[in-house]
Amino acid sequence: MKFDFKRFLIINIGLFVLACGLHFFLNPSELAVGGTTGLALIISNLIPKLSYGLLLAFLNITLFIIAFIVLGREFGGYTLYASMALSGILLILELFIPIEAPFTDDLFINLVFGMLIVGVGMGFVFNQNASTGGTDIIAKIINKYSHIEIGKSLLIADFLITLFASFVFGPRLGMYALLGVIINSLVIDKMIAGFNVKINMIIISNEYDKINNYIIHEIIRGTTIYHATGGFSNEDKRIINTIVDRREYIKIRDFVKSVDHRAFVSISYVTEVEGEGFTYD
Template identity: 30%
Template sequence: MNKITNIIAQTNWKQQGKDIFFLFVGVLMYATGYTAFILPEKVVQGAVAGISALIYYTTSFPPSISIWVLNAMMIIIAIKALTPQFVIRTVIGVTMLSLCVGFLQPFFTAHPIITPGEDKFMHVLIAALLCGTGLGIVFTHNGSTGGTDILMAVFNKYFNISFGRAMQFIDFTIISSSYFVFHSVETIIYGIVFTLVVSFMLDFVVNGSKQTVQLLIISKEYQEIANNVSGGMHRGVTVVEGKGWYTKNDVKLLIILAHKYELQDLMIIIKQIDPNAMVSQTFCHGVFGAGFEKIK
């Protein structure tokens, strides 16, 4: 038992070290997009970073400080709705983000890589790609940058509202408030475009690498299909006894789990052996275990 406990502890420490490293990488990417592109172009996004940007545009108060202060205030207010693990991850993520923004903002002010207003749409797009990818890396490695995450935890505990709707409402409210500062509908549109691209990239990074397919196959040639998939592609195949209710005949149902990029090879094998096979295809966000992603 002690040996197993030690192995688990060592694995946890390695995983935590890996998560912190990638958390820093993700936060650095997000901070780069935020300080090098968003702040110079005076675009307002959602969440705490958007509020901090609005404060900076109107008062010149450093966003690195307001990001940390606003998140700290929300954690204190919502502490009863948050788990200790969530609080720890959030404090680490927010502190990293504040430090990165605090370092990079004066750096890009002294060494700008863009000319504000020259190609604003492209700059917003690049920022969204960087920020969305950065957030995806953070979430993939069990991190948190605070902000909307804290509010989501509160909404989820006390109100009957989905994460998506709550996030959309909060972000749209923050972005729309930029009109009172700039009196520009164009600024609102840029903020919405930024948010949409960030959401897309976030989903792509979090789910894209994990996406798998599940095939349910009914065929008289089930043995040959199973042998070719198992022997040729080294993929596991599960055979389930079934019965066709219309024909009242016994059938064999093959269940195959594979990575998305293996789908084409699977379909070629099935088509070559039995073009009339019945195939049901389902995309999965993630499969964990032997041959797939390890359970964290």
């Protein structure tokens, strides 16, 4: 498995953001919002002598074999690292920045801000084809075989944990935890969609040949040219269709303006693209 420094860096940024959401907002408020992080919080509450960070590491180990077998060595390797790194970051935060009380007195504010921060962190990690272990692995398996969005898959996997939390911490905290899981699901799906968003461009211009050559040879993207007839002018037209990322779109848009200021350009956003130049070579 070839080491990818950029991917490694993004995963670590996500883990740090995730750990901050847990340490400063959710754990002090006893908001067990699913996952092994929530289960570890429940168990550490029942057995106070157990370290939360160490308990989290222990719980995650039981799911790694499944990740390696079902989701592959690459996913399993990054997941193993991510879960251990998350436990380590939480242990460091416990030692150097201990939190004795919730960040604020308002439980709802702790929940919303905590889940927004956690969701952003998990979005970074999931987008790099890794997870933080625990029910994240189960969610990834559900996503792989059912194509249910990863956030909704995580919602399914975490429901039982929040149900357990309602018995340990009371129905009020349990319902807050369930609300947190729903927020987390929505944030993760939005984050991943934002990472993967592409732009579908439709260009109609008399200079279609120049524009097409620019996209193919300068942007290095494929195009499709449609033959059409203008409904109003009754003239033959050439329609260029291509899918690009945001940066490429800006370059193409500016080039089109420079060669034909009367060109018609229409764009739409797509959140999943598979095929040449996107998911495989």
